[in-house]
Amino acid sequence: MEPDIDSPRNSAVGIDLARDEEDARALSLRWSARVSLTPRILFVNVFALAMLAGGFFYLDSYRSRIVDGRVTQSIREARLVAEAIVAVPPRQRPDLALKLAQDMGARLRIYDKDATLIIDTRAMGLRNFVLQDPDKQDWQQAAARFLDAVIDTVVGAPRAPLYRERTSGMAWPDVRTARAEPKVAATVWRAPDRTPVITAASAFPGGGVVMSTINARDITQTVRVERFRLGVVLLIVAIVSVLLSLFLARTIVRPLRRLARAAVRVRLGRAREVVVPRLPERRDEIGMLARALSDMSLALRARIDAIEAFAADVTHEMKNPLASLRSAVEGMAMVKDPELQERLLAIVRDDVQRLDRLITDIAEASRLDAQLSRAKFEPVDLGAMITALIASRDARGIERGIRIRFDNKLAEPLIVLGEGGRLERVLENLIENAVSFSPEGGVITITAVRDHDVLTVSVEDQGPGVPETAREQVFRRFQSLRPAGEAFGKHSGLGLAIARTIVEAHQGTINVESRSDGAEGARLVVRLPARNAT
Incomplete structure (x- = not known):
């Protein structure tokens, strides 16, 4: 369905x-x-740190821009030096070259038209261009060079040629280019300590060439300082991120593991001894999950207890008719008197009917929850249903002259949403219960009223009523307060229990109350969500 x-x-x-x-x-x-939450949390945060570590690669482009700027500066300075050399007499050129080299912080070499070296500021005693020997530097510089090489390899930076001194002017590519073409040539070299060396050559009239050489250690130093600062920041952020990740994993994974262990113990059949932590101090989703699991385990425990109690009650209720039936059958084998045999046979028939009725009610009660969960709820007119039930009962005849009256205070249909057959069973149980308790010639009054979105149906009788202490007991399985004089075993004690189960499945309530007029008798009230007629 x-x-x-x-x-x-x-x-x-x-x-x-x-x-x-x-x-x-x-x-x-x-x-x-397939991966535990802890490494997944760590991975997400470390991945974000890896993205931040991309700043190291940005430093390579930063270094490239600085080097390009310094190359442009060297080209411009080489051109200006060439123009200054041409502007002075040859005998003044050594002093001018020495002064310019001091101001530029570079080594200047001047070649004649035959590419023969005629002026060298280093030979003149100015040693402002000195390459560092990496073997004589400390371990920190060695570590920095190693890190430079690693980053250059990772980012795929082009590797500059190693700087070596040349004995001939034509051995320098910048000098050859400046002599062959009317432009300033420049080259970036790599010193032994991995710092950039920039050479620039510019020709001047007469076939001579001026070449400047500078070791731009400040570029490497600047990049390394920025990289160190970034590394310190990254290290601090990494430590904080890992600690926060571990804290987050601890606050998430540990309670989840506790809940998982408790759930496993419940699954293994230890629900009664398992206490699922409720984590009342947590107001997040894990706290909600803990409380939901705790409530679920309590409901499961209550359901197990109810099933065990129901099984015990079934066993107890079936033992009585079975014992009576066994005694009657054993007696029939020994009794020869036909009249006594007939009486024993009547007992057997009553016990069989009682067992049949009991088994039928037990079967319905045990299947009720599952059937209601699959039931098709449709609009049901309770007014028409009550009228039909009263007419059917009148047609069959009501014992002891009892009359049933339906007091419908509403002109419109009494519509609720539910399963018609089950709701009819509820009303039949209430009417049957009222008939069994009503005195001879009594009147049963059924009333239906609507208060906003609640439809209330009450069944009142003129019987002895239900004591206040027993008003909840009558809805328990196999609990029944039967009227005096009724034959034993005529009712299974499941009628009102079944009625309450059906009503609660329809989001309603059923209770026993005192009569509204204060007279003697019982009043059973059913309240269901009402629905407007369409």
């Missing part, structure tokens, strides 16, 4: 199932679902 989409109960269940399926599809992590 398909669930009715109009039923509030079934609709809520359907919506929850659809939402669960949607959430399951949205949260399906095919590969990461």
Whole structure:
């Protein structure tokens, strides 16, 4: 039987199932679902740090821009030096070159038209261009060079040629280019300590060439300082991130593991001895999950207790008719008197009927929850149903001259959403209960009223009523307060218990109350959510 989409109960269940399926599809992590939460949290945060570590690669482009700027500066300075050399007499050129080299912080060499070295500021005693020997530097510089090489390899930076001194002017590519073409040539070299060396050559009239050489250690130093600062920041952020990740994993994973262990123990059949932690101090989703699991385990424990109690009650209720039946059957084998045999046979028939009625009610009570969960809820007119039940009962005849009166205070239909057959069973049980307790010639009054969205149906009789201390007891299984003089075993004691189960499945309530007029008798009241007639 398909669930009715109009039923509030079934609709809520359907919506929850659809939402669960949607959430399951949205949260399906095919590969990461196999990994514990702790490494997954760490991975996410470390991945973010790896993105931050990309700043090291940005430093390479930063260094490239500085080097390009310094090359442009060297080209411009080489051109100006060439123009200054041409502007002075040859005998003044050595002093001018020495002064310019001091101001530029570079080594200047001047070649004649034959590419022969005629002026060298280093030979003149100015040693402002000195390459560092990496073997004589400390371990910190060695570590920095190693890190430079690693980053250059990772980012794929082009490797500059190693700087070596040349004995001939034509051995310098910049000098050859400046002599062959009317432009300033420049080259970036790599010193032994991995610092950039920039050479620039510019020709001047007469075929001569001026070449400047500078070791730009300040560029490497600047990049290394920035890289060190970035590394310190990254290290601090990494430590804080890992600690926060471990804290987050601890606050998430540990309670989930506690809940998982408790759930496993419940699954292994130890529900009675398991205490699922409720985590009352947590107000997040894990706290909600803990309390939901705790409530679920308590409900499961209550259901298990109810099943055990129901099984014990069934055993107890069946033992009486079975014992009576066994005694009657054993007696029939020994009794020869036909009249006594007939009486024993009547006892057997009564016990068989009692067992049949008891088994039927037990079977219905045990299947009721499952059947109601699959029931199709439709609009039901309780007014028409009550009228039909009264007419059917009158047609069959009501014992002891009892009359049933339906007091419908509403002109409109009494519409509720539910399963018609089950609601009819509730009303039949209430009417049957009222008939059995009514005195001879008594009147049973059925009243229906509506208060906003609640429809109330009450059944009143003129019997002895129900003591206040027993008003909840009558709804328990196999609990029954029967009228005096009624034959034993005529009722199983499940009628009102079944009625309450059906009413609660329809989001309603059923209770025993005192009569509204204060007279003697019982009043059973059913309240159900009302629905407007369409």
